[in-house]
Amino acid sequence: MKKPIVTVKDFSLTIGDKEIVKELNFDIMPGEVFAFLGSNGSGKTSTVRTLLGIYEATSGSLLVNGKRVTPKNASNVGYLPEERGLYTRSKVLDVMVYFGELKGMTREAAKDFSLKFLERVELADKANLKLKKLSGGQQQKIQLGVAIMGDPKLLILDEPTKGLDPVNRKLLLDIVDELQKKGTAVIYITHLMEEVERLAHRLLILKDGKARAYGTVDEVKKEFKSKSIEDIFVQIYKEKSTDLSTGVAHV
Amino acid sequence: MSKLRSVIRHEYLTIVKQPSFWIIMIAIPLIIAAVGAISYFGNKSSSDRIEEIAKDLKNVSIIDKSGLINKDVVAAGGLTLSEPQKTDEIREQVRTGKKEALVVYPETLKAEGTYQIYLSSDDLTKMSAVSSLGDSILKTSLFLPLGSKEIITLAQNGATSDVTIYKDGAETAGFNEYIAPGLFVILFYIIFAFSVGYMLTSVSEEKENRSMEMVLTYVEPRTLIVGKLLGVSLVTLTQVAFFAILAIIAFAVLRQVGGGIQLPFGIDFAKIVFDPLAIFFGAAFLIVGFLMFAGFMTATAAAAPSSKEANSFSAVFYIGAFVPFYFIMLIVTNPGNPVVSFLTFFPLTSPVVTLIRNAVGNMGTLESFAALAVMTLFMFVSIWVAVRAFKLGALEFSQTIKLSNLFKR
Numbered sequence: 001m002k003k004p005i006v007t008v009k010d011f012s013l014t015i016g017d018k019e020i021v022k023e024l025n026f027d028i029m030p031g032e033v034f035a036f037l038g039s040n041g042s043g044k045t046s047t048v049r050t051l052l053g054i055y056e057a058t059s060g061s062l063l064v065n066g067k068r069v070t071p072k073n074a075s076n077v078g079y080l081p082e083e084r085g086l087y088t089r090s091k092v093l094d095v096m097v098y099f100g101e102l103k104g105m106t107r108e109a110a111k112d113f114s115l116k117f118l119e120r121v122e123l124a125d126k127a128n129l130k131l132k133k134l135s136g137g138q139q140q141k142i143q144l145g146v147a148i149m150g151d152p153k154l155l156i157l158d159e160p161t162k163g164l165d166p167v168n169r170k171l172l173l174d175i176v177d178e179l180q181k182k183g184t185a186v187i188y189i190t191h192l193m194e195e196v197e198r199l200a201h202r203l204l205i206l207k208d209g210k211a212r213a214y215g216t217v218d219e220v221k222k223e224f225k226s227k228s229i230e231d232i233f234v235q236i237y238k239e240k241s242t243d244l245s246t247g248v249a250h251v
Numbered sequence: 252m253s254k255l256r257s258v259i260r261h262e263y264l265t266i267v268k269q270p271s272f273w274i275i276m277i278a279i280p281l282i283i284a285a286v287g288a289i290s291y292f293g294n295k296s297s298s299d300r301i302e303e304i305a306k307d308l309k310n311v312s313i314i315d316k317s318g319l320i321n322k323d324v325v326a327a328g329g330l331t332l333s334e335p336q337k338t339d340e341i342r343e344q345v346r347t348g349k350k351e352a353l354v355v356y357p358e359t360l361k362a363e364g365t366y367q368i369y370l371s372s373d374d375l376t377k378m379s380a381v382s383s384l385g386d387s388i389l390k391t392s393l394f395l396p397l398g399s400k401e402i403i404t405l406a407q408n409g410a411t412s413d414v415t416i417y418k419d420g421a422e423t424a425g426f427n428e429y430i431a432p433g434l435f436v437i438l439f440y441i442i443f444a445f446s447v448g449y450m451l452t453s454v455s456e457e458k459e460n461r462s463m464e465m466v467l468t469y470v471e472p473r474t475l476i477v478g479k480l481l482g483v484s485l486v487t488l489t490q491v492a493f494f495a496i497l498a499i500i501a502f503a504v505l506r507q508v509g510g511g512i513q514l515p516f517g518i519d520f521a522k523i524v525f526d527p528l529a530i531f532f533g534a535a536f537l538i539v540g541f542l543m544f545a546g547f548m549t550a551t552a553a554a555a556p557s558s559k560e561a562n563s564f565s566a567v568f569y570i571g572a573f574v575p576f577y578f579i580m581l582i583v584t585n586p587g588n589p590v591v592s593f594l595t596f597f598p599l600t601s602p603v604v605t606l607i608r609n610a611v612g613n614m615g616t617l618e619s620f621a622a623l624a625v626m627t628l629f630m631f632v633s634i635w636v637a638v639r640a641f642k643l644g645a646l647e648f649s650q651t652i653k654l655s656n657l658f659k660r
Contacts, residue, residue, distance in 0.1 A: 052468045054467050054468065071467075071474070074469050075469070077468065079465060081464040083464055086465075087265065087456075089269065090268075098257060098261045099465065099469070101253070101254070102257060102466065102469040102470055103469050147465075
């Protein structure tokens with residue numbers, strides 16, 4: 001039996017006086033696309049940052065391959081954050097190689113991968129241009145390249161298709177498909193439910209830091225007696241919410 | 252270790268690959284040279300013109316009522332002394348433009364030290380030339396009774412003093428002792444002006460371009476901060492080396508062209524003293540002071556939501572580095588003063604004050620070690636605060652982090 005690559009157990013997070021996440025539990029299997037859903041401010045990004053060791057959990061555990069992620073062992077994790085951005089004053093190839101090195105690759109391997117990736121996404125001629133000379137979509141492709149460098153076992157994509165045209169969106173989803181088939185687990189954060197329906201094996205809907213739906217796509221649909229994930233999402237967010245810090249229900 | 256090396260290389264290359272870095276590096280010595288040249292040639296041409304005009308000032312009358320002016324001196328300038336009773340008449344000629352100028356040395360000159368010049372126009376150059384002429388006639392007339400040309404020159408220009416200073420019974424090198432440790436003060440300001448700000452920019456930009464989140468996934472904040480500090484330090488070394496090479500080239504060229512150059516304050520290269528202890532403390536205060544300020548700048552950039560706000564907050568550190576110059580005389584002449592002691596140990600003023608006091612040699616070894624220990628402590632505090640602020644503020648893009656949060660778990 002396969003072991004989960006991600007195990008989140010009784011995870012709670014409080015930053016300052018604000019309770020961001022409370023008692024969250026889920027796991028993700030290798031080769032699985034896991035849709036991590038929720039409205040803005042629901043705690044998704046904070047959960048991901050804690051999983052990556054950027055934030056410290058208030059309680060509970062978040063493990064990747066049975067270990068807490070630290071910069072020392074994060075090389076098998078690829079991350080495309082929601083807050084997009086790279087060093088715009090540096091050259092494309094320099095930036096990719098730098099991140100490759102930070103992920104533990106040798107300079108040569110990082111350069112080799114970068115050139116192949118740029119060829120694949122039709123940006124080979126931009127390798128020696130400064131990033132600021134590239135369009136927003138082109139920069140996003142570079143950032144995806146950085147995320148998938150080093151053959152990650154876990155790939156976290158936070159709204160990866162935001163701002164992409166249909167052609168580049170398809171290219172990105174194809175790359176995700178390929179990685180998933182190779183056994184990479186993908187945490188896929190999005191507000192586009194058709195992408196969830198197309199890609200996800202399982203999903204979790206987070207609201208006010210609490211899991212409100214969790215399971216395979218079919219299980220969740222069955223539980224909510226609905227044929228669409230979008231309807232389920234809307235239904236959850238129309239319900240009365242609970243203020244985690246006070247425990248008082250409000251609309 | 253390899254990640255640290257990557258961060259250092261990235262920080263270093265990001266700065267030195269920018270055209271603006273080299274433009275500024277090259278522009279500064281060029282501007283200094285241009286200003287120097289303009290000032291030199293401007294002054295030269297202006298004094299040449301005055302001399303030229305003074306030579307042509309034949310339509311000028313000189314009246315002596317003081318009895319101090321020598322008629323031969325006036326005659327040597329191609330002029331003659333006019334009768335004192337013609338003063339009103341000649342002044343009227345000047346007023347109507349028939350005469351260029353009139354210089355009157357009154358009876359009260361000796362008592363009051365004032366003489367009168369009347370000019371037919373408001374031409375500033377002519378005004379300078381007539382003043383120069385009047386002054387020259389007076390001085391030469393007064394010095395003439397001294398006799399020989401050498402004595403007159405000595406009386407006019409004075410003489411340089413050759414000072415011998417004894418300290419604890421032994422002869423010292425005087426001003427030449429201050430030069431080597433004094434260079435660390437200059438170096439500190441060069442580094443402060445150029446490099447400390449790079450830390451602020453580096454962190455602010457990383458926050459603003461949103462690359463921080465990806466970086467922090469793979470690099471410890473401490474490694475990132477140390478890497479940035481070392482990268483910026485290498486940039487500083489590059490700048491210092493560049494300016495040193497330029498200075499050597501300039502010195503060699505000037506020696507070749509000018510046949511030897513006169514250094515200010517009578518500095519003689521051969522007599523410069525290299526006291527190992529003063530050099531050690533100079534280097535230590537410089538390095539520790541730089542790292543302390545860089546740490547504070549990093550903390551400021553990490554805590555502030557944007558580079559604009561970070562720049563505003565950083566003003567306090569720039570003020571701290573310049574405050575000692577308001578107390579410079581006190582620092583140099585009265586090291587025992589409580590204000591000087593406070594400035595010596597207060598973190599924001601400490602680097603500059605200790606460097607100045609080390610240069611002029613009014614800081615004992617024990618006090619130097621104490622100041623260095625306090626500064627080192629604050630350097631570690633500043634780096635700790637920087638790392639802490641970085642952990643808390645690196646991903647905070649909309650608000651400034653609270654100071655109290657820095658000390659919470």
